[in-house]
Amino acid sequence: MLKNYFKIAFRNLKRNKSYALTNVLGLALGIASAVLIFALVKYHLSFDGYHSKADRVYRITTEFHGEETTYSTGVTSPLAETFRSDYPLAEKVASVAAIPDRVIAIPSANGTEAKFEESLAFAEPEFLDILDLPLIRGNKQSALRVPNTALITERIARKYFGGADPIGKTFRVDNIFSVTVAGILKDLPVNTDRPEEIYVPFEHLKQHSPWMVEKDWWFSVSRSLQCFILVKPGVTPARIKEALIAMSKSHYNAKDAKYFQFRAQPLSDIHFNPNLHGPVEKRNLWALSLIGVFLIITACVNFINLATAQALKRSIEIGIKKVLGVQRWQLFWQFIVETAAITMLAMVVALIMAELSLPYVNQLFDVQVKLHLFSDVYMLLFLPALFLVMIMLSGSYPALILAGLQPVLALKGKLSQKDAGGISMRRGLVVMQFAICQLLIIGTLVVAGQVRYSRQADMGFRRDAVVMLPVPNNEITKLSALKAGLSGITGVENLTFCGDAPASEFAPSTSIQFGSRPKAEDFGISTKAGDANYASMFNLQILAGRNLMPSDTVREFLVNETTVRKLGLAKNQDAIGQTAVMNGYKGTVVGVVKDFHNKSFHQGIDALYITTLRDNYGACAVKVNMANMNATLGAMKDVWAKVYPNNVYKYDFLDDRIAKFYDRDRIILNLIQVFAGIAILIGCLGLYGLISFMAAQKTREVGVRKVLGASVQSIVWLFGKEFTRLLLIAFVVAAPLGWWVMNNWLENFPYRISIGAGIFVLAILVNMTVAVLTVGYRSVKAAMMNPATSLRSQ
Structure with a gap:
């Protein structure tokens, strides 16, 4: 009997190629996404798990x-x-x-x-x-x-x-x-x-x-x-x-x-602790897993919509089989086998898609995932489990509906939408698809906005066209030779020797004992080593006092506004002239600089000081003219190599270094963009399934309307108003959930964008545009059908 089921299944698929292709593609996209997400999550969870103890x-x-x-x-x-x-x-x-x-x-x-x-x-x-x-x-x-x-x-x-x-x-x-x-x-x-x-x-x-x-x-x-x-x-x-x-x-x-x-x-x-520089947070893995579940659900929804849309076409077949004595359970398993056949084809296509896309996934998400489809025990357990889940989720409801059709009504051609499962269920499923798509679109827009803000917002110092060079040896003679050589290059506008740029991923912190106070303060203070040219090079604004005087040792300090505030001083000027001991060095506060972001926007602005400490100069920051960049960089390399012939030359732009602060956010953005795109594509197939069902049910109505003089536009709107309602309902569901999820995500940033109405308007416009393009094709096709053909089909 099972053999006959498969024969019937493949015969029906061959007869309905468009139906089969749409289902295979929708399921394949969902399965491929699930396989890749499973591999990504497993890869991260496996870190350092191979150690025997x-x-x-x-x-x-x-x-x-x-x-x-x-x-x-x-x-x-x-x-x-x-x-x-x-x-x-x-x-x-x-x-x-x-x-x-x-x-x-x-x-x-x-x-x-x-x-x-x-x-x-x-x-x-x-x-x-x-x-x-x-x-x-x-x-x-x-x-x-x-x-x-x-x-x-x-x-x-x-x-x-x-x-x-x-x-x-x-x-x-x-x-x-x-x-x-x-x-x-x-x-x-x-x-x-x-x-x-x-x-x-x-x-x-x-x-x-x-x-x-x-x-x-x-x-x-x-x-x-x-x-x-x-x-x-x-x-x-x-x-x-x-x-x-x-x-x-x-x-x-x-x-x-x-x-x-x-x-x-x-x-x-x-691997998972962000406070201790873990590259991945577990909550992001669970969120990624949830996206995988959503994609599987949307793929199954497509199948249900398309399968039930085909129900009335197969009503005569089902009626004849029931009259001939075929039991309901036999019909149920026949349709389950058909689902299994489609899912099997989709699984093969999905695995090919996953293998082909894996190099791009690794590059996009900065990982080294491998798909051991036939040797990884976890994958060997996951794939059959996913196969069975897809069959049951996709096939159970359509199989129950088809197996339950009344043979008398089926043979007389009097089956209604209610008999074929009704449209309410399909409406609910499409609303779910729309909501998932809109939720992912909202997430994409918020993450993209925050990443763009982080990269482009004013950090309080100059960072454009600044080249960071390493200083392997900070002896005076080496620094003097490097400065003289770089200063003579056409295109070099300014330079400073420092421990690091004003913003760095890791900022060493120390204690501060201020003025005549008997003990150190309760807060730590970040340290920045920089020569007398540091403030002017990075365009730091001195609000009170003056800049540092040239020195190779610690004599003077610049502090920021946050330090003044944490010290409890009434105004910036009150800090000028006071002695302080920081990191074991005693000096005088000679200036207060305007606050600048010394770390990423994930963290607040620290109390910090800047001082001339040559022993800590590990970098040379060079402001260059972008007009003839290649020649300037080449000349800088030649000068550096003469000063440090025993070291390896390398450089990076400060803007690029700051962009690396947000690598984790960039990867999250890539993830959500890719899977939002897949969800939208799967959603388009779901819409096509719903409109196909509606077109099949309204064939006679469309013919009557056209005979009575209805325009193509009015008939298209007959279908369009349906998905417009569904889209608005989905938006009502997705918008508050999206706001809550993304607002919690933004809590990681002391300096962040706000989630305004524009994000939600743009999300629904994107979804509306995709839906119009998807529905438009099928509804126009139905509206253009010859009314004589439409009426004869009924």
């Missing part, structure tokens, strides 16, 4: 409980050793410092050097036991214990040494120390938040960045210096928290213990 691995982080609570992925330098010796909760404890963009110099036989930039990890040996970093060559007992040695991955070995044996090869790090390759690590999987591929012993951090590892100093935290622990079996997070609280109390006074608080972050949380 992942459930017992934690990273210790720091919370600063001042006026506001801030977070750091780093810890103080003595924390790891203290936890290891004083709190017997962990099997292994390891400090690791990952520092990006290190210059690796590989000597060659002819005396030249090949230079690369890589992230470098300074790690204690126990780190190899905490995370799974398989050593495929070398001695694990001595790994990261012997000075001047290094572990590199297979990929780095191929990159640096080609086919030669890498063991025993030497390279130099930042022109500070040399190491010999002592071991080869297995290549890292893509789903890790620890992408470093070069490991050197932790003790070399003293040579490279001595300020990070000041012994017994509990008041300095670098986000790069992190501590990982592998707790003993049975140790609960509550016990770790108690130990960390006790550690704070034993190494700080009561006030500082309240300010410096340490937390244990599970390894599984690292």
Whole structure:
């Protein structure tokens, strides 16, 4: 019998090619979207889950409980050793410092050097036991214990040494120390938040960045210096928290213990915690999953609309079968098998679409997802489950309706809309489609507006045509040579040496003790190192006092308006001439600058100061003339290479650097745009199904109206007023829900756009335009039909 069902199913599909093609396309779009979304969500949820002891691995982080609570992925330098010796909760404890963009110099036989930039990890040996970093060559007992040695991955070995044996090869790090390759690590999987591929012993951090590892100093935290622990079996997070609280109390006074608080972050949380720079929030994954569910629902709605629209065409077939004794349940399963056949074809098309679109998805969303359709156990479970769900959602209602048709009415041709499932159900389904489309359109418009605002809004400083160059060595002679060379280039209008641009993703914070006040303030203050040209270069407005005088050491401070306000001063002028101690440096406040955004619009403006501290100059910001940009950039590269011949040249524009603050928002925008477009396309198919049903039901009415002199426009409106009502109902449903969802999303931005009426008007206009184009074709076709043909068909 099943064989006969399939024969009948394929015969009907062959006879109704347009119906079959529309259904296959609609279902395929929904299935392809669901498969890609499932792969994206699974990819993110899998991060660092491959470590065999992942459930017992934690990273210790720091919370600063001042006026506001801030977070750091780093810890103080003595924390790891203290936890290891004083709190017997962990099997292994390891400090690791990952520092990006290190210059690796590989000597060659002819005396030249090949230079690369890589992230470098300074790690204690126990780190190899905490995370799974398989050593495929070398001695694990001595790994990261012997000075001047290094572990590199297979990929780095191929990159640096080609086919030669890498063991025993030497390279130099930042022109500070040399190491010999002592071991080869297995290549890292893509789903890790620890992408470093070069490991050197932790003790070399003293040579490279001595300020990070000041012994017994509990008041300095670098986000790069992190501590990982592998707790003993049975140790609960509550016990770790108690130990960390006790550690704070034993190494700080009561006030500082309240300010410096340490937390244990599970390894599984690292990828998803935005406060600690996790790249993805879990709520975004759930939102993405919900979009996938919506797309599946809209695809199934299309099928139901089109299937029930075909019901009356098959009424005679059903009537004859019932007269001949075919049972209702047999008819039900016949139509379920037809649904399964269509879904099977749609599944094949969907998988092809997903595979073909995957490279574009990876590029668009900055991921490295792979579809292991026949080897991934989760995918092998997901696809059959999705197949069955699609069949039941799409086929059950039409099958019940078709199997329940009355044979007498069917053979007499007296079936009505009510007998074929009625139009109320289809109206409700299309309203649901419209609402989903409008919700996604509203989301797209809001996210796009906020991203555009973030990139274009005035941040309070000059950022256009500013090129940021690295300063690998800030000795006076090097800085002077670089300044002289750059200043002589036609097209260079201004420059300054600084720690970073006025806005940076990570701003170090310190304490401030102001004037004659006996103790430090309760709030932290962000630090900016910049020479005397910093304010003029970035067009910072000095509201009171004067600019910094040229100096290589800390003598004077500029502070912003927020600092003045947090200090409780009545006016800006009250800060001028006062002494202050910040980050251990004593100086005089000589000026107050107008507030500018020192971070992204996700965060508020911090209290901050600017001072001349040459030791912290790690960048040179250059204002260039855009008229002859290529020649100017080429000349800048030549000057820089002469000053720093042992380093790798690179540059970026400040505007591009600021745009990276909003990469996460850009990815969200890409996601919602792509799937909103798919939802609209699926919705168009749903509208086509509804209008097809209406046209079939109103064939005689249209013929009568035309005979009586009705115009094409009036007949088109006969169909148009139906979808207009549905569109307005959907808008009433979607608008408040869209406002609530997107208003909650905007709460992440202290500086944000407002959701005005224009967004909702534009959303409904977009949906209306799409609907008019979709409905217009089918309704005009019905209106143009010869009335004699229309009347004879009834």
